[in-house]
């Protein structure tokens with residue numbers, strides 16, 4: 001039996017959440033080990049860094065196919081290739097890269113905000129919502145309008161679709177009306193949410209993680225010591 005991929009990270013979204021989304025979209029079950037204490041994290045660091053597997057000493061770490069993968073984008077592009085969610089040729093692939101780099105930038109702005117002091121956090125989140133409305137969502141609305149297809153690239157479900165839905169839902173947690181001026185993205189959201197693997201991931205009890213709360217922020221701060 002092939003071993004399930006194993007994910008090592010904190011018990012929250014952070015940089016690992018897109019990996020969870022992509023595996024779930026591909027219909028792949030995975031295991032997770034969560035760091036709750038500095039000791040646990042140091043133990044993994046020592047074990048993995050000693051044999052050179054924890055490149056740069058950072059997480060996310062994903063064990064899959066006999067490899068220890070780090071660097072979020074590298075992990076995601078490996079999974080997208082492996083599970084045929086990465087376009088049919090180089091030109092589709094580079095479009096998927098551009099779209100997913102954009103949505104990852106947007107999501108990282110949201111993920112970083114809870115670690116700021118309260119006033120700065122509110123300001124940062126207001127900036128994110130504004131950027132989502134003026135920079136990111138109009139681009140994706142136009143892409144869907146211009147080609148008139150159901151999916152972002154090549155008229156086929158890809159990593160770009162998975163990550164755009166993840167980003168849309170994250171921004172909606174900050175402003176529920178964010179899609180009001182984007183009718184094609186609204187339809188896109190419904191369509192992608194109804195793909196069976198995604199639908200399952202959106203159900204309660206799935207490995208999808210909730211927005212960060214103060215406990216999560218404290219655990220991460222304590223482990224990473226900042």
Ligand SMILES: N[C@@H](CCC(=O)N[C@@H](CS)C(=O)NCC(=O)O)C(=O)O
Nearest residue numbers: 014015057058059060071072073224
């Ligand atoms: N470019 C890396 C950045 C990874 C990163 O900064 N990970 C953080 C946790 S989210 C970490 O391990 N920090 C500890 C450190 O840098 O020593 C990626 O995208 O995976």
